[in-house]
Amino acid sequence: MIKFAGINIPSYVRVNAIKYSVLPSIDSKTEKVYGRYGEYDFGTEVGTSTIKLDIQIVGIDDHDVIKKARDLAQWLYYEDLQPLILDDEPDKQYMARLVGDTDIEETFRIGSGTLEFLVPSGVAEALTDTTFSTSPSTTDPFTVTNNGGIDAYPIVDLTMKKDSTSIALVSEDKYVLLGQTGDVERTSVAVDPIVLSDTFSTYSGYATASNVDGGVVTGSFASTGARLTQSGNDFGEGTTWKGASAIKSLSRSINDFEVTTLVGFDSDKAEQIGRIECYLLDSNNTQLGKIAIKDVASEGEYPMVEARAGNYAGGKYFVQSYGDKKGVFAGFVGMLRISRKGKRWSAYFAKVDAKGNHTTRLYKEWYDSTSQFTGSLSKVQIHIGAFNDRTPVKTMYLEDLKVRELTSDSVDSSTQIPIIFKTGDVVTIDNEKAIVLKNGEPVFYYLDPSSDFISLKKGDNGLIISPAVADVSIRFRERWL
Known part of the structure; x- marks a missing residue:
């Protein structure tokens, strides 16, 4: 058949x-x-x-x-x-x-x-992938066998067992190198430290906020043990935006930062309205910026994403977008990220699939040439909202919140090498599509220009992971002319 x-x-x-x-x-x-x-x-x-x-x-x-x-x-x-x-x-x-x-x-x-x-x-x-796993402790070659009739192109997942400045996949005639290899004349240094991390396994350490953009604070948050939601899905009373909001302080104030939150945002009816927002605050609770996803369209499931430098009244929205077209962010489970390094602001939005890969993506940058939006980040404020008497979006939650201080620019390249891969990171080298990922996110800026993506020749192939600091999982489709 x-x-x-x-x-x-x-x-x-x-x-x-x-x-x-x-x-x-x-x-x-x-x-x-x-x-x-x-x-x-x-x-x-x-x-x-x-x-x-x-x-x-x-x-x-x-x-x-x-x-x-x-x-x-x-x-x-x-x-x-x-x-x-x-x-x-x-x-x-x-x-x-x-x-x-x-x-x-x-x-x-x-x-x-x-x-x-x-x-x-x-x-x-072949109808299914051929898979291979190993955990090398040395840089001696290990063998991967391709029983197909011609070259195959492997997808290699490297789960880091130690922090490292680099990782490389080496075949008999090619290699893919990410990061910078070690140098006895330079010291490895950690960069971009985490100053706040919350997986919302519990709800603690937050103070109730007094206001949100264009609305009022109503109801409260509750943790399911894995995510944060509006308690009882009860948004209370209000004629505009309403919902729970809370503030948490960082361990210290920082100037260059990256704020990332993982959220779920999914309607089951076209008329549902809602939003998830994360505000950046200084020590006086003045807004430095915001990142958000919201759906205000009553005729369909059309979430849009936003990123703003500055406060609600006079800030600069450098992202207000539906993505490539209306509806591409529907059924959103993924990442909202905003960062500032010097005068340069950036925002990144991505759906994340069950394997951790970033699929539908949007990235924008904006340069604050007049230094209008400055100040140190001291706190973050989270908010889940409904609007007036409209039916709220059925699924709205926060699953993870991280704040990093961006310090890579302070590395002295003559004496230091940045540690860019941390224990637990998953580095993916997709030799079929010629892409490299870190925790599902494209990271071409780590790729050494001399790299050349590899193939598995028919028969036995010797591969090396250098340094030997990662568990290896390889999958590929055998192919025939």
Whole structure:
């Protein structure tokens, strides 16, 4: 049975023939040099492949074929690549998309035509990942075996067992290096220390706030043991914004900072309204800035994100956005972050999936050229809000709150190396997509320019993790021409 996008081909479709190439298209790369015979050979380049199905649609009467053809179109059409599995090799799949014309020639109750699928990679791959784990204690190579027919591109997760200034994945001919390698003439120094961390396993150490932007403080917070919510979902009385709000002091005041909070924000009805906000305060409770997610649209689930330097009355909003389009932040479970380093403000918003990867993302910077918004960060204020008598967003919670002092600019590069990876961090080197992540967040600024993403050749491959300070988990799809 042929399967596409995880669904069997409809029972009314008869496949009469499958046409495919033994190999994908292969281009020879040569270059003519004036004054010399022939051309220089630069090898070959493997292109795409196609799979064609000659089909018949069997109707129950003369008028049924066009109805079934319309139904078949629903099975066939996807904008993104989908797995195509053929009867002959049920253990392999082709990541494919329907292309070309899909003309059907109808005779009585039989419709005949050809379906053409494009396979951009040109190869077949295993249905599931091959996985490998190890915990090296030395920089001796360990072996990873690729039983496929051609190179595979591994995704490597490195869970740090110790703090380190760098981490590198090394193969026989390539390497990927993040950070700076050790140097006996320079000292490793910790950077960006945490000055506040709260996982909200309990609700303690907070003072009730007296005001919130454009509203009143009502109700209280409660901890579920893992997150902070509006107690009893009771937002009390108020004709504008209303809800719980509380303030917590940092261990010390800081000038360059990064404030990150993990939140959940999800409606189950279009008319639900709500917001989650985090205010930055100085020692006098004056607002230095704010980061927030809110939904004020009654016609749909359209959360928007905000970041502001300064206070409610006269601040500068440098982010007020729905993202790429309205609705992309719907069902938000993820990260809100705001930072200031010198005069440069930045904000980062990202959905975070179950594996910790950052998916839908938005990043903005703004430079305070007139030094309008200064002052030291001394406290943070959190708030969950509903509006007037409108039904509140069903799910609103805070799950984690961290404040870091940004100190990397104070590192003397001639005598010091910053420790950028901490125990427990997960560093991901995705050699398939050529991206690097730290705790699910892209970190290309750590990538050494001489790095070259690796592949696993057919057979045994020796790999090294240097320094040997991480548990290693590798996954890849075996592939065949």
